[in-house]
Amino acid sequence: MKRSFLILALMCMTSLFAQNEKTIYQFKVEDINGETFDLSSLKGKKVMIVNTASKCGYTPQYAELQRIYEQYKYDDFVIIGFPSNDFGNQEPGSNEEISEFCQKNYGVDFPMMAKITVKGEEKHPLYQFLTEKSKNGFKDSEVKWNFQKYLIDRDGKLVAVKDSNVVPGDNSILSWIQK
Template sequence: MSVYDYKVKNIEGQEISLSKYEGKVLLIVNVASKCGFTSQYEGLEKLFQDYKDEEFMILGFPSNQFGSQEPGSNKEIQEFCRLTYGVDFDMFAKVDVNGENEIPLYTYLKKEASGIFGTTGIKWNFTKFLIDSKGKVIERYGSSTKPSEIEPEIKKLLGK
């Protein structure tokens, strides 16, 4: 199994296979528009702009599971991200990342890379999973890890 085996809905509601990202280094992030970490959109977009031409992509998955900090519709989320942070990386439909309604992709990610002290549940918005170009989960980063702190590992995976 790899991330390429999963299908998800993009922010417009169309089902897509993550196999379309095969061969790319990915950073998968659960995001929210009204969170103390929301300003990380800026750092995520900078990473994306710096490496998008080198087989790198960020996948943003809005979730309202943490403090109800993503209350908007998919359309409202998309507009907020584009207008406020100029987000150009791929965004997906709002999802659950924990619990009985969590999407299978997140079940897989959490199984492959546990959190601190071996916990599996996502603790908060802006938890990040780094995926290599073969679809293997390399690392999980907590909310407080800034996108710029992940850049050295991204560069290494890109052969830089």
């Protein structure tokens, strides 16, 4: 009887731990081609998550994001773009149109995901995690505009949020990637 109780208690604790996991590894998302992208495949890598848009004043950041990705992708670093049409209707295109735009204009080959909602009632679960301290264990934040950056450490935990006006090559981001 005691052994059964101990096993049951251990199973419940394991389940609670899994539910309270404060990492991005709990999420599977759809990539821009409609395939499943399991964020647990990024274990051990530093990750920058960016909500993107093709018709925004910050859209030229794609070029710098691509340059940084090329420079550090072999150092266990990855950038993931999440197109969103939440700000000023600046990403009206389909996933196919977004993919073509990014490739043609900026040579983007870092992982791009399917278009999602990053704010409001329809907010994607990953962005709920990124913006709610109760879910990420780090801080509450609000996605204020396109090209906001979320920095995730090698353990899958949120460690920094950078506003849109902080360029991808900012020293605060580069030094984080390099350390």
